[in-house]
Amino acid sequence: MAASQAVAITGAGRGIGRACALRLAARGWAVAVSDVNGEAAAAVAEEIRQGGGSAVSARLDVTDAEAARDWVDEVDRELGGLTGAVANAGIMRVQEFLDLTPAVWREVMSVNLDGTFYFVHPAAARMAARGRGSIVIIASASSRLPSFATNVYNTSKTALHGLTRVMALELGPLGVRVNAVSPGVVDTDMWELIDRKRAALLGKQPGEVLAEAVARIPLGRVETPQDVAKVVAYLLSDDSDYMTGQNISYDGGMVMP
Numbered sequence: 001m002a003a004s005q006a007v008a009i010t011g012a013g014r015g016i017g018r019a020c021a022l023r024l025a026a027r028g029w030a031v032a033v034s035d036v037n038g039e040a041a042a043a044v045a046e047e048i049r050q051g052g053g054s055a056v057s058a059r060l061d062v063t064d065a066e067a068a069r070d071w072v073d074e075v076d077r078e079l080g081g082l083t084g085a086v087a088n089a090g091i092m093r094v095q096e097f098l099d100l101t102p103a104v105w106r107e108v109m110s111v112n113l114d115g116t117f118y119f120v121h122p123a124a125a126r127m128a129a130r131g132r133g134s135i136v137i138i139a140s141a142s143s144r145l146p147s148f149a150t151n152v153y154n155t156s157k158t159a160l161h162g163l164t165r166v167m168a169l170e171l172g173p174l175g176v177r178v179n180a181v182s183p184g185v186v187d188t189d190m191w192e193l194i195d196r197k198r199a200a201l202l203g204k205q206p207g208e209v210l211a212e213a214v215a216r217i218p219l220g221r222v223e224t225p226q227d228v229a230k231v232v233a234y235l236l237s238d239d240s241d242y243m244t245g246q247n248i249s250y251d252g253g254m255v256m257p
Ligand SMILES: NC(=O)c1ccc[n+]([C@@H]2O[C@H](COP(=O)([O-])OP(=O)(O)OC[C@H]3O[C@@H](n4cnc5c(N)ncnc54)[C@H](O)[C@@H]3O)[C@@H](O)[C@H]2O)c1
Pocket: 010, 011, 012, 013, 014, 015, 016, 017, 034, 035, 036, 037, 040, 060, 061, 062, 063, 088, 089, 090, 091, 111, 115, 138, 139, 140, 141, 182, 183, 184, 185, 186, 187, 188, 189, 190, 191
């Protein structure tokens, strides 16, 4: 399968990654969908093909550096050269700082930070060899706005800003752009977990924490996965071809830097 535009996305079996896959496919991109849940990834790829788009899928746990490199090499070949990559896979753990353990720290860092590096590094190498490409790293508003009991998650997302900047600096001269997107409160399974765990810690009712967070958003509504997919598609397109090294807040005005 060859296409002029090909993108690989991690953690795309549901939520934000899935929305990015569907939007990019609708715009004519050939999409390589991966997720640690291989069945979910396969279902998204099938949905794209049923809609007339072009997609392949694989089970990929981004904490496995070798598997990530192999998958990037495989889809780069199969899709005729990656021109886009979206590092989206991420996990959330909720506990107060004094209850944070080294095991939880390592678990979150290994997916959110190490896993992002394991994926974007081979993708960047492929793109640099051809002198063309755009990489989007999904960070989070929580990296700029510390929030209760999501300590290690926030830290991992802040580190992704650093990764974005150093990659942009070294890869810009090679024709590869690297930007981060920081969504706010997105209506996915991840926020369901945050709401439930924070409510338990704070003695609140289910739904209360989410409602309070949404009430603080100037644009007055929760963010959808499709909202995030719009800015990701923009960053992968030539409409943003003079932008690199940025961390784009896309959060309804939650964070105003
Ligand atoms: N939901 C939000 O409010 C929000 C806000 C800001 C940033 N984000 C970020 O957006 C990204 C997507 O989050 P979401 O809200 O869609 O969450 P989600 O939990 O709905 O989806 C995450 C996906 O990543 C996959 N995944 C988990 N561990 C993996 C691993 N080791 N390897 C490969 N895939 C793995 C899961 O199977 C799942 O399909 C994450 O990086 C998250 O941190 C989410």
